[in-house]
Amino acid sequence: MGKENSHNCSLDIRDAQKIDTGTYFFRLDGSVKYSFQKSMLSVLVIALTEVPNIQVTSTLVSGNSTKLLCSVPWACEQGTPPIFSWMSSALTSLGHRTTLSSELNLTPRPQDNGTNLTCQVNLPGTGVTVERTQQLSVIYAPQKMTIRVSWGDDTGTKVLQSGASLQIQEGESLSLVCMADSNPPAVLSWERPTQKPFQLSTPAELQLPRAELEDQGKYICQAQNSQGAQTASVSLSIRSLVQLLGPSCSFEGQGLHCSCSSRAWPAPSLRWRLGEGVLEGNSSNGSFTVKSSSAGQWANSSLILSMEFSSNHRLSCEAWSDNRVQRATILLVSGPKVSQAGKSETSRGTVLGAIWGAGLMALLAVCLCLIFFTVKVLRKKSALKVAATKGNHLAKNPASTINSASITSSNIALGYPMPGSSE
Structure with a gap:
C-alpha cells in the first residue's frame, strides 16, 4: 500500500496467519518498476495468546x-469481524454490539452465585477461537435456613x-446449630422463650448442658446481612419421667x-x-x-373410704404419663402392724400386756378378765398406725423411673380395725 509521489x-x-510468516520487500509497479x-522486512506470525476481557458494570445483586x-x-478492526458467544446458567439477554465488543444483560439468582460465565470469541478470518471464564459472585439475602440438632448421648445429628x-x-x-445460605455470610443470633442465661459455643450454636x-x-434463630x-x-x-409421691394414709374418724x-x-x-375396682376422677x-x-x-x-375391708385387701395409687406408669400399693391387714420390709413388730399393747401378765401371775384367777380387756384395747389402737411412719401417716415412697412397657410397684402394709371390734 502506498503512493509513489x-x-x-x-x-x-x-x-494474519502462520503462513504469512516470511520476508517482505517494497516494489514499485508504476511507470518505473523497481524492487x-x-x-527487507521480516514478519513472524505467532500463536494468539490474548483472551477476551469481561467487565461487570456493577455489583451482581x-x-x-x-x-x-x-x-x-x-x-484488528480492519479484519473480519469476530463472532461473540456467551455461556451461563443465569438468566441472560443480549445487549448492544460493536465490532470488537458484545454486551450481555444478566439477572442473577442466589443459585447463580459461584457459577461460571464464559465469553467466547471466534475469529473467522483465521479460524482461531479464544475465551475467558469468570466466576459470578452474587449478593443475596439469607435463605434456606435449617437447624441442626443433637441431644443426649447420641453422637449423630438431625437437620x-x-x-x-x-x-x-x-x-x-x-x-442447636443454626445454618443459613447467604452472601455475604449472615450474622446469626438466637432468641429463647425464657430469660435464663444460655451458652453459645459460637454465634450459630446454642447449648443446653442439662435440659x-x-x-x-x-x-x-435470626440470620441477617446487608x-x-x-x-x-x-x-x-421436655418430657419428664413419672415420679409418684405417696400414697400416705391414716384412719380418721370412721374412715x-x-x-x-x-x-x-x-x-x-x-x-x-x-x-380389682378402679376409682378415678372426682366421684x-x-x-x-x-x-x-x-x-x-x-x-x-x-381418697376417703368409709367401708369395712376383707383381710389382705389391696389399695393402690397409680400415676401414668406418656405411656409410663408407676404404682404404689398398700396392703390392708388385720392384727399387728407390719413394717415395709415385711417384719412383724410387737405392738405397744402386746408389750404392755406381757408386763401386766408377768406381774399378775399370782393373781391370774382374779385379774384374767382385766388383762384380756386391756390387751385387746391396746392392740386395736396400735393397729391404726401405718408401718414405717411416725404418728398416723404412712411413709412416702421414693420416686422411681420405669420403662413404658412396665409398671413399677411398691407394697406397704397398713393395719386396720377388725370388723366387729369395739373401743
Whole structure:
C-alpha cells in the first residue's frame, strides 16, 4: 500500500496467519518498476495468546439486572469481524454490539452465585477461537435456613426445617446449630422463650448442658446481612419421667383417708385401685369419695373410704404419663402392724400386756378378765398406725423411673380395725 509521489508505503496483513510468516520487500509497479531489496522486512506470525476481557458494570445483586461487557481490544478492526458467544446458567439477554465488543444483560439468582460465565470469541478470518471464564459472585439475602440438632448421648445429628418440633428427656443435653445460605455470610443470633442465661459455643450454636422443664418453648434463630434477614424456629418440649409421691394414709374418724401426688411432663393422671375396682376422677358414693386436681406438671388425688375391708385387701395409687406408669400399693391387714420390709413388730399393747401378765401371775384367777380387756384395747389402737411412719401417716415412697412397657410397684402394709371390734 502506498503512493509513489508521497514517498510513503505500508504493509497491511489482515487476519494474519502462520503462513504469512516470511520476508517482505517494497516494489514499485508504476511507470518505473523497481524492487527495494536492500531494505527487507521480516514478519513472524505467532500463536494468539490474548483472551477476551469481561467487565461487570456493577455489583451482581440477586434479582437486579446487570450489564456485562466482553471485548477484544487487541483485535484488528480492519479484519473480519469476530463472532461473540456467551455461556451461563443465569438468566441472560443480549445487549448492544460493536465490532470488537458484545454486551450481555444478566439477572442473577442466589443459585447463580459461584457459577461460571464464559465469553467466547471466534475469529473467522483465521479460524482461531479464544475465551475467558469468570466466576459470578452474587449478593443475596439469607435463605434456606435449617437447624441442626443433637441431644443426649447420641453422637449423630438431625437437620430440622423451620417450624419443626423436637422432644427430649429432662436432664439430657441439647445442641442447636443454626445454618443459613447467604452472601455475604449472615450474622446469626438466637432468641429463647425464657430469660435464663444460655451458652453459645459460637454465634450459630446454642447449648443446653442439662435440659429442664422451664427450657420448653420456641427457639428462634435470626440470620441477617446487608440484603435482609430471615428467621428459623424449633419448638422444644421436655418430657419428664413419672415420679409418684405417696400414697400416705391414716384412719380418721370412721374412715381411711389417703392422699397421693405425682410429677411428670406431659402432666400425669392419677387413679386409685381398691382390689380389682378402679376409682378415678372426682366421684363419690356411700362408701368412698375421690377428689383429684392438677396444676402444671403436678397431679394430686385424695381418697376417703368409709367401708369395712376383707383381710389382705389391696389399695393402690397409680400415676401414668406418656405411656409410663408407676404404682404404689398398700396392703390392708388385720392384727399387728407390719413394717415395709415385711417384719412383724410387737405392738405397744402386746408389750404392755406381757408386763401386766408377768406381774399378775399370782393373781391370774382374779385379774384374767382385766388383762384380756386391756390387751385387746391396746392392740386395736396400735393397729391404726401405718408401718414405717411416725404418728398416723404412712411413709412416702421414693420416686422411681420405669420403662413404658412396665409398671413399677411398691407394697406397704397398713393395719386396720377388725370388723366387729369395739373401743
